[in-house]
Amino acid sequence: MHITDILVTGEPIIYGAMVSMALVGIALFFLLTYFKKWGWLWREWLTTVDHKKIGVMYILSALLMLFRGGVDAMMMRVQLAFPDLGFLNSQHYNEIFTTHGTIMIIFMAMPFLIGLMNIIVPLQIGARDFAFPYLNALSFWSFFFGMALFNISFVIGGSPDAGWTSYTPLSGAAMSPGPGQNFYLMGLQLSGIGTLATGINLMVTILKMRAPGMKLFHMPIFTWSTLVTCFIIVFAFPILTVALALLTIDRIFGSQFFTLTGEGLPMMWANLFWMWGHPEVYIVILPAFGIFSEVIATFAKKRLFGYNVMVWSMIVIALLSFLVWVHHFFTMGAGAFVNSVFSISTMLIAVPTGVKIFNWLATLYKSKIEFTVPMLWSLAFIPSFILGGVTGVMLGMAAADYQFHNSYFLIAHFHYVLIAGTVFACFAGLVFWYPKMFGHKMNERLGKWAFWLFFFGFHVCFFPQYFLGLDGMPRRLFITNVVEWLPLNVISTVGAFGMGLGFIVFVYNVYYSFRYSERETTGDSWNGNGRTLEWATTTPVPYYNFATVPYVDEIDPYVRMKEEGKTTFEESKVKPIHMPSYTGQPFIMMAFLGLASFGLVFEWMYVAVFGLLGGVVMMIRRSFDYDDGYYVPVEEIKRTEKKARGL
Amino acid sequence: MANSKKRVPMNHVIGFVLSLVMTLVAAWAAIGSDLPVTWIIIGIMILALLQAGVQLFMFMHVTEAESGNGHVPWNMMFHGFALAGIIVAGSLFTMSFGFDHDHGGGGGDHQQHEEQEQQDHSGH
Numbered sequence A: 001m002h003i004t005d006i007l008v009t010g011e012p013i014i015y016g017a018m019v020s021m022a023l024v025g026i027a028l029f030f031l032l033t034y035f036k037k038w039g040w041l042w043r044e045w046l047t048t049v050d051h052k053k054i055g056v057m058y059i060l061s062a063l064l065m066l067f068r069g070g071v072d073a074m075m076m077r078v079q080l081a082f083p084d085l086g087f088l089n090s091q092h093y094n095e096i097f098t099t100h101g102t103i104m105i106i107f108m109a110m111p112f113l114i115g116l117m118n119i120i121v122p123l124q125i126g127a128r129d130f131a132f133p134y135l136n137a138l139s140f141w142s143f144f145f146g147m148a149l150f151n152i153s154f155v156i157g158g159s160p161d162a163g164w165t166s167y168t169p170l171s172g173a174a175m176s177p178g179p180g181q182n183f184y185l186m187g188l189q190l191s192g193i194g195t196l197a198t199g200i201n202l203m204v205t206i207l208k209m210r211a212p213g214m215k216l217f218h219m220p221i222f223t224w225s226t227l228v229t230c231f232i233i234v235f236a237f238p239i240l241t242v243a244l245a246l247l248t249i250d251r252i253f254g255s256q257f258f259t260l261t262g263e264g265l266p267m268m269w270a271n272l273f274w275m276w277g278h279p280e281v282y283i284v285i286l287p288a289f290g291i292f293s294e295v296i297a298t299f300a301k302k303r304l305f306g307y308n309v310m311v312w313s314m315i316v317i318a319l320l321s322f323l324v325w326v327h328h329f330f331t332m333g334a335g336a337f338v339n340s341v342f343s344i345s346t347m348l349i350a351v352p353t354g355v356k357i358f359n360w361l362a363t364l365y366k367s368k369i370e371f372t373v374p375m376l377w378s379l380a381f382i383p384s385f386i387l388g389g390v391t392g393v394m395l396g397m398a399a400a401d402y403q404f405h406n407s408y409f410l411i412a413h414f415h416y417v418l419i420a421g422t423v424f425a426c427f428a429g430l431v432f433w434y435p436k437m438f439g440h441k442m443n444e445r446l447g448k449w450a451f452w453l454f455f456f457g458f459h460v461c462f463f464p465q466y467f468l469g470l471d472g473m474p475r476r477l478f479i480t481n482v483v484e485w486l487p488l489n490v491i492s493t494v495g496a497f498g499m500g501l502g503f504i505v506f507v508y509n510v511y512y513s514f515r516y517s518e519r520e521t522t523g524d525s526w527n528g529n530g531r532t533l534e535w536a537t538t539t540p541v542p543y544y545n546f547a548t549v550p551y552v553d554e555i556d557p558y559v560r561m562k563e564e565g566k567t568t569f570e571e572s573k574v575k576p577i578h579m580p581s582y583t584g585q586p587f588i589m590m591a592f593l594g595l596a597s598f599g600l601v602f603e604w605m606y607v608a609v610f611g612l613l614g615g616v617v618m619m620i621r622r623s624f625d626y627d628d629g630y631y632v633p634v635e636e637i638k639r640t641e642k643k644a645r646g647l
Numbered sequence B: 001m002a003n004s005k006k007r008v009p010m011n012h013v014i015g016f017v018l019s020l021v022m023t024l025v026a027a028w029a030a031i032g033s034d035l036p037v038t039w040i041i042i043g044i045m046i047l048a049l050l051q052a053g054v055q056l057f058m059f060m061h062v063t064e065a066e067s068g069n070g071h072v073p074w075n076m077m078f079h080g081f082a083l084a085g086i087i088v089a090g091s092l093f094t095m096s097f098g099f100d101h102d103h104g105g106g107g108g109d110h111q112q113h114e115e116q117e118q119q120d121h122s123g124h
C-alpha cells in the first residue's frame, strides 16, 4: 500500500485544497507551539465539560462547515452559469453536490442550532450545566470526529457521490465501489451518536433541572422548541442509525438488505431514510422558530402573542412530522391511495405552521419595533419562509409533484425553508446571544451590511430557480447549456456570490467586533430589553451560571425581576455549588471511535478492531470512574459575583 | 454514587452475559448452523423476544415504581411502541400497498418479463 493509493490525484482544484489544508495545519501547529498554547488548548477546550464552551466549539465548527459547504455551492453555481468552461467534470460535480447537501444539513445546521441550545437553554431555565456534562462533551467530540472524517474524504479516498440521500442501489457496493460511500455512512453514524446523546441530555436537563417554580408552560419559547426537537431527535435518529448500519453491513460485509440481487429491497432505503429525513427537517426548523420567537418578542418589546398556541402548534408539527415521509417519493410507484393519504397529511402540516406565522405577526402588531440586526434577520424570515411553505404545499399535491419532483422547483423550495428558516435563525441567534458568549456585541453597521447582502443574494439566487424548475431543469445535473435555462442560471449564480459576500462581511465582523466593540458592562445587553433568565446573568457568565437560582412562576420572569430590582445574586442565600470536573476522556474515547470509523471506511479491519477496542476500554474506564466533581466555595462565588456586578 | 462502590451489581452482570450469549447464539444460528431456514427464523425471533425481556427487566426501569409526579415507566415505553408501530405498519403500507401487479390486465407484469428476458440475452 502506497500513500498515492488513497490520496485523490489528478484534480488541480483538489491539489490546491490539499496545499492550503497543509499550510493551515502547519500554521496552526506553529502558532500553538510558538505561543505555548498547547496546554491551554487541552485544559480549556479539549477537556471542557462546560456547556457554554462546548456550545462555542459547536458554533465555530458549524461556521467552518458553512464555509466549506458554501465553497461547494459556489463551485456548483460557477459550473451551472458557465457550462462551457468545463470547470467541473460530472464525477466531481456529483461529489460536490453530495458533500454540499450532507455537510449543510448534518454538519452545519444541526451543530449550529445545538451549539446555541448548549449555551442558552441551561441559562434560560436557571440550570448550572447539562444533566450529564460528561455526555455532552462526548456528544461534541463524536460530532467533531464524524465531521472531520466526512471532510477529509475529498483528499483521501474520494468523496461520496450518490447525493445526500444516498439512495440504494446506486450507493450500494455494486454501483459505488471504493471508500466514498463509506465516508458518508461512517461520518453520519459517528456524529449521529452525538446527536442522539444530546437529544436525551437536553431532554433530561429541561425536564429535571428547571429553576424552582418554573412549570413547563413558564419556559421560554426557545427552550420549548428545544424540548420538542429533542423528542423528534430521540424518536427519529434511531431509524437513521439502523438504516446506516444496514447499508454499512451491505457494503462492507456483503449482506443484501438494499441490493438488487438476493431479494434485497433498494426502495426500503428511501423509505427508512425519509422516515428519519422528514423529521430531520423539522429538527432544524423548530429551534429556528424558537429563536425567531425570542428575538421578535424582545425587539417588539411585548410578550410573545399566543404563547400557549405557539407551544401546541410545535407539538402538533412534531407529531405530524412522523406521518408525512412518503411525500419525498410520491413518484416511487406506490398506488394512488398511499399517495393521497400522505398528500393530505403533508398539507395538514401547513396549518400549525401558518398559525405560528400569524402569532408572530400579531406580536409585531402595534408594537414599537427596534430594528437591530437580529430583528432584521427575523423580520426577513417571515415573508421569505412563507414562499418556501407555500411551494411546499404545492409539492405536497402528489399529482403535481410528478412534475415538480427532482426539478429545480424542489431545490428552490427547500432552500427557501432551510436558508430563510434555519440559516437566518442561526445568524439571528448568534448575533442576539453573541454578547452573552463573548462579552461584546457584533458591530451593528457591518451586521446590517452582511444582512442585506445575504438577504438580497438569497432571493436573487433562489427565486429564479422556481422558474428554472418549471422550465424543466432537473436537479443534480451538470450539463446545463440549454439556451432557455442560461439567463436564469447566470442570475442565480450572481445571487449566490452575493450571499458569499454577505458571509465574508459577517466573518470580518467577528474579527472587527473582537477588536473594536465596546465591552459589555451589564448582562442585559439589548438596551435592557431582555425578558428571560439568560439576560439576568452577568456578562461574562460565571462558569457556575447562577450564584443563586431565582424562583420563577411566570413567563418572561426577568421583566418582573427588573421591576422589583432582584438579581440572580442574593448574598445571604449563597451556598457551595456542586460542579462537574473537566476530563479528557470524551475526547480520547471519540478519537478511538473515529479511528475505528476510518478503518471501516477503507475496510482495514485491524484498524477498525483496534479503534473499537480502544473505545470499549475507555467506556470501561468511565464505568469505574467515581469522580463526583467538586464544590465551589461560598467565598469564591461572592468574590466572582461582586467583581462581575461591580459591587 | 456512594452505594455503587459497595457491591457488584449482579443483576446487571448476569443480564449483560445473558444478552451477549443470546446474540452469539443468534449469530451462530444464522451463519454457522445447518438448521432449516424456518427454524432459524423462529429461533431468532424467540431470542429477540428474550433479549428484549432481559433489557427491559434487568436494565431498564420496568420494575421501578411510579415516581413523584405520577410518571410510570410505561409512559415512555408507550411512545416507543407507537413509533415502532408507525415504522412497521407504515413501511408495510407504503412498500407493499398499491404496487398493482395484478391490476390492469397484468400489463405491468408482462413488461417486466420482457425486460428480464432482454437482460438475460445481453448477459450471454
Ligand code: HEM
Binding pocket: A165, A281, A282, A284, A285, A327, A328, A329, A346, A347, A349, A350, A353, A388, A389, A390, A391, A392, A393, A394, A395, A396, A397, A401, A404, A405, A406, A410, A413, A414, A417, A418, A421, A422
Ligand atoms: C409547509 C410546510 C412544508 C411542506 C408542505 C413541504 C413539502 C415538501 C415536499 C412535498 C417535498 C418533496 C418534493 C419532491 O421531492 O418532489 C419537500 C422536500 C423538501 N423539503 Fe419541504 N415542506 C415543508 C417545509 C419544509 C421545511 C420547514 C423544511 C426544512 C427546514 C423542508 C425541507 C425540505 C427538504 C430539504 C426537501 C428536499 C429533500 C431532497 O429531496 O433532497 N421543507 N418538502
Ligand SMILES: [Cu+2]
Binding pocket: A277, A278, A281, A324, A325, A327, A328
Ligand atoms: Cu418532507
